[in-house]
Amino acid sequence: MNYSNLNAAQARQLIRSGAWPRPTSGLALGYVQANLVILPHCWAEEFTAFCRHNRQAAPLLDVTAPGNPHPTRIAPDADIRTDIPRYRIYRNGQFVEEREDILSLWHEDSVAFLLGCSFSAERALIEQGVRLRHIDQEKNVAMYRTALSCTATSHFHGPVVVSMRPIKKSQLECVTKITGHYPLAHGAPIHIGEPAKLGIADLAHPDWGDAVAIEEDEVPVFWACGVTPQAVIMEVKPEIAITHSPGHMFITDWSDAAIYQRAQ
Template identity: 55%
Template sequence: MKLSNLSPEKAREMIRKGEWDRPTAGLSNGYIQANLVVLPKEMAYDFLVFCQRNPKPCPVLDVTDVNAYHPPSVAPQADLRTDLPKYLVYRNGKKTEERTDLTDVWTEDMVGFLLGCSFTFEQALLENDIPIRHIEEGLNVPMFKTNLSCQPAGKFHGPMVVSMRPMKSNDVIRSIQVTSRFPSVHGAPVHIGDPETIGINDLQSPDFGDAVPIKEDEVPVFWACGVTPQAIAMHMKPKLMLTHAPGHMFITDQKNEAFGVL
């Protein structure tokens, strides 16, 4: 069976067994993938309000109960501690660990958040014959910190992160139309064209992910990105935050089209 045709359950099982430790783009095509943020319950309300005020970079798909690691709405049989290929641990705003299992750092006061991921609308772009460079090259999508400020909530404040996809100018309008159908997974682009306008000086030096080649006849298109909470963590320095590693997403049981709008 092709990896793109794996059921979410089988894909998560393969990840849990250590048989897949790479970015999840292309796994279980047609199913929603999600960013993960895990915080102590004392910070969870502020973060939920932050997401509500910043739905483009932080569209909430599901929230666990305190010390529950099974996302009740999108994959109730899954385990958020083990079912992502790679996790990051932030302590006081610094990335201190990369790991493949959160079991021994997920404490009793933790709350897990799943946020929409651009991998969902990428499938829709491909179905509309719009090429995606990082998939063609077998790379992780390039992501950049910007000078766009998120709306603060409680202790949470800081810059938006965007993901970038180069495309021909005659594909840009169609890409806006296609991704606008998916507001729960970042929706339409937040910027098109000159990267310096949003504080990006070098498209070949992403803050997260991999650089991709950009051809002379192409325009960079930027979408709000679910890695934003990691930039927020670096900015506000919470005592502890657990996240997915960029590109290493959680695969849900929900179909992409379930989150699309007509």
């Protein structure tokens, strides 16, 4: 079965049934994918402000009402408690477990934030002949904590996280142009080449995801990443926070065409 051709509802049903336990890159290509952060309502207003101040790392797509698990703007028939392949639970900033659903953890004051993801621009890249080897190799994209800092709010602060894809030198201009058209999917790269300038010591050992070797005709290209809020949560230490497991995204009803050249 060609899972890249599924529509969003079919992909979410596959995930909800437990039949897709792995990263969602390459699944339902052409539909916008989203990162997830769930916080108690008392943190919601400031986290919204944090997203507004850090639009490239945390482009905000939707925010649910307290206690409502349905993201009415981007997928009203979905259930945020079951429609992601794997969730991460943080307590007081410590990652404590992963789960396949969060039904028992959802509360009346839970607020879900859905943030844009660079997977949403991958169909456009593939159509232009850009090879994405994490998809070819059925790997998760490589993600790294950097020495860059987010713009802080009163409580939320921490490092910027980036995703990395090896890109052929001859395609750098094309890739930069294509992804720049999708600001709600992190937009254009924030850095090309020289990982040490981002404070990344070793590409072979990503902080999240899987390493992909850089071939001779390629350079590493880095995009702001929606795992940034997870690094921030580890710094801020809210009593509880729930996120997607890196690479295991929420698939929205929006097509990637719906976010072409569209900002928050």
